[in-house]
Structure formats: C-alpha cells, structure tokens
Amino acid sequence: xxxxxxxxxxxxxxxxxxLKHGQGPIPxxxxxxxxxISEHYLEQLMGALRRSGLVSSVRGAQGGxxxxxxxxxxxxxxxxxxxxxxITPMDCLDGAGKEAECGFLGPCAMRRMWKRLxxxxxxxxxxxxxxxxxxEALFFEEExx
Amino acid sequence: xxxxxxxxxxxxxxxxxxLKHGQGPIPxxxxxxxxxISEHYLEQLMGALRRSGLVSSVRGAQGGxxxxxxxxxxxxxxxxxxxxxxITPMDCLDGAGKEAECGFLGPCAMRRMWKRLxxxxxxxxxxxxxxxxxxEALFFEEExx
DNA sequence: GGTAATTCCCATTGATTTAGTCGGGATTGA
DNA sequence: TCAATCCCGACTAAATCAATGGGAATTACC
Numbered sequence: 364x365x366x367x368x369x370x371x372x373x374x375x376x377x378x379x380x381x382l383k384h385g386q387g388p389i390p391x392x393x394x395x396x397x398x399x400i401s402e403h404y405l406e407q408l409m410g411a412l413r414r415s416g417l418v419s420s421v422r423g424a425q426g427g428x429x430x431x432x433x434x435x436x437x438x439x440x441x442x443x444x445x446x447x448x449x450i451t452p453m454d455c456l457d458g459a460g461k462e463a464e465c466g467f468l469g470p471c472a473m474r475r476m477w478k479r480l481x482x483x484x485x486x487x488x489x490x491x492x493x494x495x496x497x498x499e500a501l502f503f504e505e506e507x508x
Numbered sequence: 509x510x511x512x513x514x515x516x517x518x519x520x521x522x523x524x525x526x527l528k529h530g531q532g533p534i535p536x537x538x539x540x541x542x543x544x545i546s547e548h549y550l551e552q553l554m555g556a557l558r559r560s561g562l563v564s565s566v567r568g569a570q571g572g573x574x575x576x577x578x579x580x581x582x583x584x585x586x587x588x589x590x591x592x593x594x595i596t597p598m599d600c601l602d603g604a605g606k607e608a609e610c611g612f613l614g615p616c617a618m619r620r621m622w623k624r625l626x627x628x629x630x631x632x633x634x635x636x637x638x639x640x641x642x643x644e645a646l647f648f649e650e651e652x653x
Numbered sequence: 654g655g656t657a658a659t660t661c662c663c664a665t666t667g668a669t670t671t672a673g674t675c676g677g678g679a680t681t682g683a
Numbered sequence: 684t685c686a687a688t689c690c691c692g693a694c695t696a697a698a699t700c701a702a703t704g705g706g707a708a709t710t711a712c713c
Contacts, residue, residue, distance in 0.1 A: 364509065364588075364629070366597045366622075368672065374618060390688065404673050410690075423681025424687040439621060443509075452511045472645035473519060476584060476636050477511075483628040484509070491621050500617035513701065535659065549702050555661075568710025569658040654713100661708070671698070679690070 369446040372400045373408045377442050378500075380418065381434035381493035388420070388427030408446060415445040435494035443488055450485050453477040514591040517545045518553045522587050523645075525563065526579035526638035533565070533572030553591060560590040580639035588633055595630050598622040 375398045383389050391409060395402040409428055412418045419431040430437060443450060449457045456477055520543045528534050536554060540547040554573055557563045564576045575582060588595060594602045601622055 364511065364592060364595055364597065365599070366509065367670090371598065378618065388688095392688085401673065403675080406689080406691095407673090413689095420689060421681085422679075422687095422689045424685090425682055426680085426688045428689090447509060450509055452509065453516065454510070472641040472648070473523065475644060476632070476641060479636075480629060480632045483632050484625060487621070487625045487628050491624075496617040496621060499620060503617070512699090533659095537659080546702060548704080551660080551662095552702090558660095565660060566710085567660045567708075569656095570711050571659050571709080573660090656713085657711090659708100659710080662706090664704085666703075667701095669698105669700075672696095674695075675693085677691090680688080681685105682687085683685090 364452070366443070366447065368404075369408055370443050372398070372405060373412060373446040374439060374442050375400070376405060376409065377412070377417070377430070377437065377493060378496055380428060380430050381437075381497050382500075384430055384434055388425070388429045390427040394428070411445055412442070417441060417445065430493070433494070434497060435492050437493045438489050439491045439493075439496075440485060440488035450488060451477075451481050452484070453481075456481050509597070511588070512592065513549075514553060515588050517543070517550060518557060518591040519584060519587050520545070521550060521554065522557070522562070522575070522582065522638060523641055525573060525575050526582075526642050527645075529575055529579055533570070533574050535572040539573070556590055557587070562586060562590060575638070578639070579642060580637050582638045583634050584636045584638075584641075585630060585633035595633060596622075596626050597629070598626075601626050 376394050379394050379398055380389060391406055392402060394400070394409075395405045398405075409418065409420070413420050413428070416431060417437060418428045420426065420428050440450060451457045453474070455474060521539050524539050524543055525534060536551055537547060539545075540550045543550075554563065554565070558565050558573070561576060562582060563573045565571065565573050585595060596602045598619070600619060
C-alpha cells in the first residue's frame with residue numbers, strides 16, 4: 364500500500380512547478396536540484412506527465428517545464444494516476460472486464476470492502492489540488508515564522 | 509497502491525475461517541482448495557498470521573487452523589498489517605523516526621495530505637471486521653437467491 | 654506401534670518492478 | 684555557432700513478489 368518514488372517525486376516536482384506557476388518554463392535541472400531528485404530519473408517522470416497533458420515543455424535554451432493548467436485545476440489524483448496507474452487496492456475494481464475473474468461478482472463481500480477503500484482513497488486524492496498544497500504550505504510557513 | 513496477493517489471499521483465508529468459526533481446526537488444504545490458492549504459498553501466510561496471534565493451529569491429523577478470537581474482534585486492518593506491513597502511503601508517516609528524513613517536518617504540505625490519505629484508509633480497514641464481511645456476504649447471497 | 658494426516662521450517666527460484674544510470678540525438682535562444 | 688535544454692531508448696542492480704521443493708516434527712486413529 365505504498366506510493367513509490369515515481370508518485371512521490373512526481374508530486375514534489377509538480378508542487379514545485381505550482382509554486383513557480385506563471386514564471387515561464389522551469390528547467391528540469393532546477394526542479395531536480397531544488398527537490399533533491401536524480402535529474403535523469405525525474406526526466407522520465409516529466410516525460411509521462413507531459414504525454415498525459417499535465418505539463419507542457421519548451422525545448423532549447425531557456426526552456427523547461429510548466430503546468431499546462433492552473434494549480435487549482437490539477438489534483439493529486441491526476442498526478443498519481445499518471446505515474447502510478449489507477450488508484451485501486453485491487454485489480455478487480457479497475458473496470459476493463461477484470462472484475463469477472465474472481466467469480467464472485469454479486470456476492471463478493473470483500474470486493475465491496477475494497478470498493479469502499481478505493482472510494483475513500485480517491486476522495487482524498489481527487490479533492491486535493493496543487494493550489495491546496497501550495498496554500499497549505501504557505502499557511503504553515505507563516506505559522507512557524 | 510495495490511494490495512498484493514499476500515493481503516488478498518490472507519484475507520480470503522481468514523474470511524473462510526470466519527465462516528467456519530466454532531467448527532474446530534480447518535486444515536490448510538481445505539482452505540486452499542476452497543479459495544483456489546496455492547497450498548504452499550498460503551502456508552507461509554498462515555505462518556505469519558499464527559505468529560501474530562490472529563489464528564491458532566493444531567498440528568497432526570485432524571489438525572488445522574482456527575481464528576484465535578471471534579470474527580467480530582478481528583478487523584481487516586489487523587490482517588493487512590500482518591501480511592503487508594503498516595498501512596501507509598508514505599514511509600515518513602510510519603513513526604519510528606523515519607519522518608525526519610524529508611527535512612520538511614513542520615511545513616510539509618504533502619506530508620499532511622499523505623496523512624489524510626492514511627487516515628481515510630485506516631478508517632475503512634479498521635472499521636471492517638470479519639464478522640461484517642461474513643454478514644454482508646450472507647445478506648447479498650439471500651438477496652440474489 | 655504404525656501410518657496417514659497435518660503443521661512447521663528453511664532454502665531456492667523465476668518473473669516482475671523499482672529506481673535509477675548511460676549515452677546520444679533534436680531543438681532553440683543568445 | 685554553441686550552450687542549454689528537452690527527448691528517447693537501452694541497460695542494470697537490487698528488491699520484491701509469488702510461488703516451489705524437500706523434509707522434519709507432531710498427532711489422531713487403527
């Protein structure tokens with residue numbers, strides 16, 4: 364039940380981009396250094412985020428990555444789904460016909476429990492936006508100042 | 509964010525034992541056949557569950573496994589923690605001093621988000637007992653009859 | 654007491670995933 | 684042009700997953 368470094372690093376990178384939103388493209392190198400992440404590894408993650416449309420990139424000198432939507436329109440769930448796949452504790456909940464496998468479609472009590480778990484996970488991840496995170500970080504920074 | 513087969517199989521086995529609770533020890537072979545799980549693999553899981561005190565075992569002929577507490581006193585969370593480790597999306601939430609690692613103890617907005625996720629997961633898993641699952645299964649079986 | 658049933662324990666293995674690394678090619682601003 | 688940057692595919696070492704295999708210890712039953 365762990366998020367891997369893909370999700371963790373990817374979210375941290377996106378959080379950083381949210382803080383810099385509106386300041387033009389940020390080079391990968393800056394993000395990686397600032398967040399203490401291997402540059403090459405982060406590159407792979409940013410590639411996935413770009414292909415999914417969450418960030419856009421500009422090549423060449425002065426290039427870099429930026430959010431393709433405002434921070435309040437990007438949820439943590441969006442990011443995690445791109446980097447970690449569907450948010451589900453059990454494959455049988457992931458649509459795509461896989462549910463037939465267990466042979467207890469109707470009366471599978473465990474499946475209903477897993478579904479409740481999935482719903483509770485998605486409700487947290489889909490209700491938290493990058494803007495939420497940035498705001499929260501700012502609030503607690505002030506409080507500790 | 510997936511439960512592995514350890515948690516899945518282990519829960520299924522425990523659910524089966526809950527249905528048979530009070531009928532004496534159930535041999536591993538029966539559980540494995542009934543639930544379609546590799547006997548040898550399930551053996552390892554039952555070993556862990558025994559060492560954690562959730563089931564007790566009787567060796568020799570007529571032996572087997574049984575729940576060491578009534579089904580309503582065993583939660584899904586109990587089982588998952590034994591077989592999958594602590595329920596947490598991120599290591600830094602798992603006490604034991606690991607939290608210092610990220611260097612953002614106070615103002616880490618992401619950490620607070622992960623904590624909310626963890627809480628929501630634990631609240632589902634810790635509030636569902638084997639008795640709940642058994643009851644639910646019975647209810648839906650009737651409904652579909 | 655013998656035997657079959659059964660748990661218990663340790664080691665091994667093949668496949669997959671994770672968390673990177675490496676090297677180079679394409680694009681663009683100055 | 685050239686330096687900064689993104690882009691892409693291949694490779695790898697380590698860990699984890701999902702078992703498999705072999706055999707020792709225990710016990711009910713005849």
